[in-house]
Amino acid sequence: MHRIILPLVLFSLLFAGGCSKAYYSAMEKVGYDKREILSDRVENARESQQDAKEQFANALERYKSVVDFDGGALEEKYDILNAEYESSEEQAQEVRDRIDSVEDVADALFDEWAEEITQYSSAKLRRSSQQKLSATKARYAKLIKAMKRASSKMDPVLAAFKDQVLFLKHNLNAKAIAALEGELGTIRSDVDALIKEMEKSIAEADAFIQTLE
Structure with a gap:
């Protein structure tokens, strides 16, 4: 699989609002088609979810260390x-x-594929390509659903962490720690659920990447 190393001009196109078509066109001119870009982006998304899974697990361990706090510098905690x-x-x-x-x-890839299907003169080849498009879209739908489901699991965990950080900030004393302890079970459960969804999404990404290779 190609690793896309963006020249400065293409990098700027990537982040310019409304310039997706220009970006994909420029990438194709230097040898990277939409299929390769999609494969790279799915891989990047998979890696970011892996990083997020590790970060949330680490944050939970930090949270537990604060709950187990016994003396010392509370503000440091x-x-x-x-x-x-x-x-x-x-x-x-x-x-x-x-x-x-x-x-x-x-x-962009599916739109291009669907438009190009209409250009076939052979009905047999057109049907075959349409079947491949439908199968790929179905597999992609499963992938993006898994990614979004995993992503949605981050929100309640972040909300719980934020609540506890704010509470600790507003109550920098030993009593705050006792109150935090009651929330540990809920947060641990939320993080465990998040990690499971992340792992499912990562597996879907791996499977989808293989279909593109």
Whole structure:
């Protein structure tokens, strides 16, 4: 599989609003078609979900260390937990952005494929290509559903982390720790559910990438 190394001009096209067509056209001129871009973006999305899974698991461990706090610098514990929350939020946003980029190129690829099917003069080849398109779209629909389901699991975990960070910030004393302990079970359950969904989504990404190779 090709790894896309973007020249500066193509990199700027990627992030310019409304320039997807120009970007894909420019990429095709240097040898990268939409199928390759889709494969790369699915792989990137898979990797970002793997990173998010690890970040949330690490944040949970940090949270547990704060709950188990017994003396020492409480403000330092708050700083640690807040840093983990911010890292988790950043990783979650990267996952969302990666999923958006996958959807963008997939839509462009399927539109192009459908339009090109109408150009066949052979009815047999046209039917065969249509069947391949339908099968690929069905597989993609399963993939993007898994990705979005996993992504949606991040929101309640982030909300719970944010609540506890704010509560700790507003109650920098030993009582706050006792109150946090009651939430640990819920957060652990949410993180476990998130990790399971991430793993399913990663597996779907692996399977989808194989169909493109």
